[in-house]
Amino acid sequence: MQFSLNNCKPRIHRWIVAFIIISIIFLITGCSQPFSTENKKTxxxxxxxxxxxxxxxxxxxxxxxxxxxxxxxxxxxxxxxxxxxxxxxxxxxxxxxxxxxxxxxxxxxxxxxxxxxxxxxxxxxxxxxxxxxxxxxxxxxxxxxxxxxxxxxxxSPLVTPSVVFYNKDLFDTNRIAYPVNQMSWEELLSLTQSFTGSGTVGLTGRTPATILSAISISKGWNIVDNRTKDLFFDPQQWTSSIQSILDSSIDGNIVNDSGELFLQGKAAIHYGSLSLIPKLLDKNLFSWGVVTTPVDPLNRDVSQDIYFYxxxxxxxxxxxxxxxxxxxxxxxxxxxxxxxxxxxIPGSVSTLNEFMNSQYGGVDLSAIWMQKVGRNSYLNSDLTRSFIDKFDEIVDAVLTNAIQNQNMTSLDCLKEIEKQARVLYQEEVRSEM
Missing domain, CATH: 3.40.190.10 (Periplasmic binding protein-like II)
Known part of the structure; x- marks a missing residue:
């Protein structure tokens, strides 16, 4: 059987034309049908x-x-x-x-x-x-x-950091250097003490007890001995921090409020959430700044105040x-x-990078996001929520009494906290048996 190319030319031409037409139709329909991610229904x-x-x-x-x-x-x-x-x-x-x-x-x-x-x-x-x-x-x-x-x-779609606000005008009036990013708690409390007796509250937004808990978290203090499983309080660490807190609390220099004193220009520093920013921008009564919350001086790039609720x-x-x-x-x-x-939750920020610095009046929050997110547990990860809540109540009662009556040293405070905590811990151990 002989094959003649010349005899097949018309059929080849028709096949090529048909193929081109079908390809064009496929491309056109393909752009508007199932292959489009824009119109695809999930x-x-x-x-x-x-x-x-x-x-x-x-x-x-x-x-x-x-x-x-x-x-x-x-x-x-x-x-x-x-x-x-x-x-x-x-x-x-x-x-x-x-x-x-x-x-x-x-x-x-x-x-x-x-x-x-x-x-x-x-x-x-x-x-x-x-x-x-x-x-x-x-x-x-x-x-x-x-x-x-x-x-x-x-x-998590949202991140909620705590921050430190400061009133620049009050710092300028008292000729005190501004707070800076990644300060230690010792450094921030030293600034707080500088306002004692000035007619201005040094720090708002925290109680003495919550300051002590924040210090312990930032430094990763563990009150349960991993070997003996008994309570252990490092006396040098605890008394040093308690003393700084007592010194800073003289004459009502530390007040726990939601930021009202700071908004009124009556407090130098406020420890709080980003939800205060719109109120500050709205009032516009004084010049202010915002920095990161205090950290462990040995790990200044790690924050324990960035939360994913x-x-x-x-x-x-x-x-x-x-x-x-x-x-x-x-x-x-x-x-x-x-x-x-x-x-x-007020003060939250989207975890989308594009929006993390644009949601609060354009205030630059980049110093917060440059920190590593800390993972320290409070006191010890094996302690129950019930123990921790009751322990916090003990610390609050002891420090409040020491500040109001001015009749206890930092060592007295630690001894009382430890004595009550041991009773609480024995109850904890018995409940797990």
Whole structure:
């Protein structure tokens, strides 16, 4: 059989033309149909989906903080909220295993314990699957919520730092140098003492007891001996800090308020949240500045005052991991920034890098974000919440008495704190037996 190319030319030409036409049609339709990410409907947008969320939130607060935004974004989404009742981490883990929620919203303390129990999904896997660019998020948040093996089992759309405000006019009038970033507590208390007897309150926003707790956290003090499992208070550390606090508290020089004295120009320094900034900008009564909160002088680049109150996690046994992750992504999207800022904990900031310096009147907060996020536990990670709360009450009562009556030395204070703490600790040990 002979093959003649000349005889096939017309058919070849027709085939080429048809191929070109089909290719053009494919390209045109392909640009506006399923291959477009802009018009592609996600599962949450296109179908009715019920997501079970486990958290400590009461319904009204969950919907105010997050739920109303999610329902507005996903009209077909149904949220089933289950409030946690577990009093211990073991009880919480058991509840999660029984309920099998799709999403868990938890606090920093419980998150660490859940993380250690290995009951959470590695979110970096879901982020990679969804092509999410993690570089758009606050690196400090990502680093602090990873476990020791580098697994990212939690993420937060908001960060809430504490900061130190100072009244420049009052410092200038009294010829005192301004506070600076990454000061130690000793350095800040020294500035506070400089205003004693000046007619101006030195420091607001903290009590003597909460200052002592902040010092202990920043320096990582541990009051439980790891070897003997008995209480141990380093006398030099504790008495030195207690003395600085007593000296700074003379004549009402430390006042615990929400910032009113500072707003009125009657306090030199205020330890508080970023929620004070709009009020300062509105009043515009004096010149002021903001710096980072005090740190351990041996680790000045680490802050223990950067908080992630609501940490979102997906349990390993969740049946709708992709849907739960889509909800997390929605709260991390720039469209959610304004809603979260107006409806969440006052003083919070989006963890999207693009917005971290633009949400509070353009005030430069870069010094805060340049710090590493500390992970120190308070007193000892194995102590119960009940012990810590009662211990704080003891410290508050002892220091308040010492300041009001001026009849106790720093060593007297420490001895009394230790004596009462030992009784409390014995109760703690007995309850665990």
């Amino acid at each position: 599962d949450l947008e296109s179908s009715e989906t019920e997501i079970t969320i486990y958290s400590s939130f009461e319904d009204q607060f969950f919907y105010k903080f997050y739920g109303n935004y999610l329902i507005q974004k996903y009209p077909n989404l149904k949220l089933r909220l289950i409030q946690s009742t577990g009093q211990t981490v073991e009880e919480t883990v058991k509840e999660i295993q029984q309920i099998k929620p799709d999403l868990v919203i938890t606090s920093k303390y419980n998150f660490r314990e859940l993380q250690n129990q290995n009951v959470l999904t590695d979110l970096s896997v879901l982020a990679e699957r969804s092509n999410m660019n993690m570089e758009t998020l606050y690196q400090g948040m990502i680093d602090s919520l990873k476990d020791d093996s580098g697994r990212m089992s939690g993420i 609501d940490i979102f996690c997906i349990p390993s046994e969740a049946s709708q991991k992709d849907e739960a992750w889509e909800i997390v992504q929605a709260l991390l999207d720039e469209d959610a920034v304004n809603y979260l800022l107006n409806n969440s």
